[in-house]
Amino acid sequence: MSRTAVWYWAARAAIGWLVILAAQVVWLVTDSDGTGLSVAGHVTVLVLTAVVAVAHVTIMPQWRYRVHRWEATSAAVFTQSGWFKQEWRIAPVSRIQTVDSERGPLEQLFRLANVTVTTASAAGPIKIGGLDRDTAQRLVAELTATAQATAGDAT
Known part of the structure; x- marks a missing residue:
């Protein structure tokens, strides 16, 4: 494997997570009538998603490079x-x-x-x-x- 593949896998994973985070932000902004989660609930889900995303983008490419x-x-x-x-x-x-x-x-x-x-x-x-x-x-x-x-x- 090329060492550059680590950056590629990280970028590919980051793009996927950015789509998910963008959808959550849209959900937060458009759910103003209160039928869904509270603002604090939306922010909590958004923060948890961001934490998982950062862990995935940093750990997965390194692990994949060492295993494949x-x-x-x-x-x-x-x-x-x-x-x-x-x-x-x-x-x-x-x-x-x-x-x-x-x-x-x-x-x-x-x-x-x-x-x-x-x-x-x-x-x-x-x-x-x-x-x-x-x-x-x-x-x-x-x-x-x-x-x-x-x-x-x-x-």
Whole structure:
């Protein structure tokens, strides 16, 4: 993972929390007839949301960076992900069907990309996120070349 991914994950989480906080502020301002919470209740909910948001935006990206791992060899692609329940996935190169790279608008801003390795596995594709753009391009090229050179039918 790129160290820049920490900032990307924090920004993405912050955007989500800003939407929630904005909705709460709108609710506070428009609930002037007293049918909902009192002003103190609205402010309490707003403060609690802000505290949870700050904790999430500061802790989650660091934790994710420390937990998520990947490796690609000539034999297989390995990924580790998860928060409390960790998942370790291994896809033999001979089973690779497609290798894709994608970058959303926010990822482009941070110069990051994601790589998706699709196999015949019922568990679904292997996703590697938070890569710097050059690493993602190199990984796609290497996996494509290795998969083409490997005997097997990818099923």
